[in-house]
Amino acid sequence: MLTTDRLILRQWTEDDFAPFYRMCSDPDVMEFFPSRLTEEESDAMARKIQSLIQERDWGFWAVELRGLDKFIGFTGLHMPKANLPFAPCVEVGWRLAKEHWNRGYATEAATAALHYAFEQLVLDEVVSFTAQTNQRSQAVMEKLGMSNTGENFMHPDVPDDSTLREHVLYRITRSEWQEKYTSHFE
Template identity: 45%
Template sequence: MIYLETSRLQLRDWEETDLEPFSRLNADEQVMKYFPKTLSIEETNAFYKSIISEFKECAFGLYAVEAKENKEFIGFIGFHRTTFEADFTPCIEIGWRLKKEAWGKGYANEGATACLQYGFSKLGFHDVYSFTADVNKPSIKVMMNIGMSFIKMFSHPKVEKDSPLNKHVLFHIKQK
């Protein structure tokens, strides 16, 4: 099923054929630069299963994204229920991960903007959050481009305290 469509992207259900390029995406050191580590095939399969499970449970999730021009899987953009221990959780998080060949084309802005509109108008969201390591300037730029506002810095409870990725920024947007 296609959930959202923009001029250049389709945000859709995941297909078994997405697993192989999804594994490559999660194993790419450049793509995973702002995460604690790359993911193995087994970890990617577990992540895929959790995405599918969240769709079944919530009727939303991280949508598979394909470029309309060639029908190629380029990553994901969408929503996730964040439940780790923090003063802003549980919450709905918007996130994205695209293969490096798709970077610099505005796809994250385009897809995330469409997701926010869908989340507020069709899914009934009132608030959406996003967060990343404070060194992840590309994702912070996307958060600002899609209209989110900086709330605060925090130490991510699931990232080692001495990691350069522990310090995170929290952004937020409300339904207008």
């Protein structure tokens, strides 16, 4: 479990599955994904995330508001599929329910996840990627101190005819992280 001033990043529970499904069926939340998830797909994804955290002690943690025990989405670290042109790697990612956007929660939670990546896992770098048209996520990446690599790629899991196929790739190294955040966590 990781904590920030306003958030708790923790292992998933069965109580998270219903709000996760509502989030994954919201057209605004899923705007930059090829499709919304069915309840079965959403539950399967939550169970997979839960099992990966159980195996490794890290992953896409469930995020809740401190003191409210309210699931608002997920943020954390993941090893994406090997079919990406920059794999193997570890990515930082997030997905929050729409009513929790524009409050800095994604940046706050992802900052904690990056701290874990560089200080606990001692990774050399972390990446993040999204559809080229997803300006909101790119803004979070930039707030985190990540840099656009200029190495756009066609996501192999997005249909060829989709406007979401072209993705941008952002990256931050451990030394860049330490330069930006060392005093933040002292």
